[in-house]
Amino acid sequence: MSVSQAVLQLFQGVLAVAVAPLVLGWLNQCRAWLQNRRAPSLLQPYRVLIKLLRKEMVLATNASWLFRLAPYVVFACMVLAGAIVPLVATDLPFARAADVIALVGLFALARVFMALAAMDVGTAFGSLGSRREMLIAALAEPALLMVFFTPALISHSTALTTIVDQFSNGALQIHPSMAFAAVAFVMVLLAENARIPVDNPSTHLELTMVHEAMILEYSGRHLALMDWAHALKLTVYMGIGIALFLPWGMAHPQNWLELPLALAALGVKLALAGAGLALLETLAAKMRIFKVPEFLGMAFMLAVLGMLVHFLVET
Numbered sequence: 001m002s003v004s005q006a007v008l009q010l011f012q013g014v015l016a017v018a019v020a021p022l023v024l025g026w027l028n029q030c031r032a033w034l035q036n037r038r039a040p041s042l043l044q045p046y047r048v049l050i051k052l053l054r055k056e057m058v059l060a061t062n063a064s065w066l067f068r069l070a071p072y073v074v075f076a077c078m079v080l081a082g083a084i085v086p087l088v089a090t091d092l093p094f095a096r097a098a099d100v101i102a103l104v105g106l107f108a109l110a111r112v113f114m115a116l117a118a119m120d121v122g123t124a125f126g127s128l129g130s131r132r133e134m135l136i137a138a139l140a141e142p143a144l145l146m147v148f149f150t151p152a153l154i155s156h157s158t159a160l161t162t163i164v165d166q167f168s169n170g171a172l173q174i175h176p177s178m179a180f181a182a183v184a185f186v187m188v189l190l191a192e193n194a195r196i197p198v199d200n201p202s203t204h205l206e207l208t209m210v211h212e213a214m215i216l217e218y219s220g221r222h223l224a225l226m227d228w229a230h231a232l233k234l235t236v237y238m239g240i241g242i243a244l245f246l247p248w249g250m251a252h253p254q255n256w257l258e259l260p261l262a263l264a265a266l267g268v269k270l271a272l273a274g275a276g277l278a279l280l281e282t283l284a285a286k287m288r289i290f291k292v293p294e295f296l297g298m299a300f301m302l303a304v305l306g307m308l309v310h311f312l313v314e315t
Helices: 001-033 045-055 065-084 093-097 100-119 124-155 160-169 176-194 218-245 258-284 289-314
Strands: none
Touching: 001 045, 001 065, 001 218, 045 218, 045 289, 065 093, 065 100, 065 218, 065 289, 100 124, 100 218, 124 160, 124 176, 124 218, 160 218, 176 218, 176 258, 176 289, 218 258, 218 289
16 A cells, blocks of 8 residues: 555545535525525535534433434444545545445444434334434345446445446446446435435424434534534435436545546535525425335336346347
8 A cells, every 4th residue: 555545545534524415505595595585594504514413411310322423423433434435536445345245234233323322212103213214225235236246246246446447447338237326326325314205304393203203312512413414425326326327527645636526526426416406495394204114116127127227238
């Protein structure tokens, strides 16, 4: 491992953590503009995090060590995911760990700790949110794996770096199977990040919320870490989508001159992804929780169709 690779790896990890609230702020601005409302400041998520970090934490009397540990585990999992997903460069020291199956396991680990912590204090809403989250996860994770298998079959590898190199540096080819995988990935992204139509991130109506119900008992620094991890997870998912479907413009660790162009390309891609996600949320309506299995079942079927198209048409 060279010094340039180590520095670029550290830079990418810090970049993912630092830019995550900005991505959330851009998404909120686009939603406000599309709904003809006054948009909040682009830096509002940073201000909220700073305010929460300065506040005193209030813990339930029956909260165990698990409740206190969960925010740090969840945040650490998202930071690690942001470091291993290729955002601005490939062939980094963590590239060997950027296996799509391991990445799904990393998301699952964070989800399990969050669900257990929500049930730890024994509140009704925390348990309700945890059960709904596990229902969504049981359907979203298989669909996400099926999405990953299509580019993995094309590139003959489950490593994100290899997939990026195959699509960006190989011969230009049209893969109809990737269209099915892209639609399925967007549906999984909406479900995994508690976005409309699966969940409304801005609601506090107890009967409908999922993610917010699990963090109702958190405050202060713990709540800041949970909110930051949630924004980072959305950014990582966008980064995965960029790596799978728009991998062009990434730098190589041996060529620092490509880094400014890679940063500019990443900014444009994240801006377009945020605007597109805001448009989808504006056009869609929050669905009933009983309709979520049908929604994610459709995502699974589209991902499987992508694999079948690859075997029938592209091989």
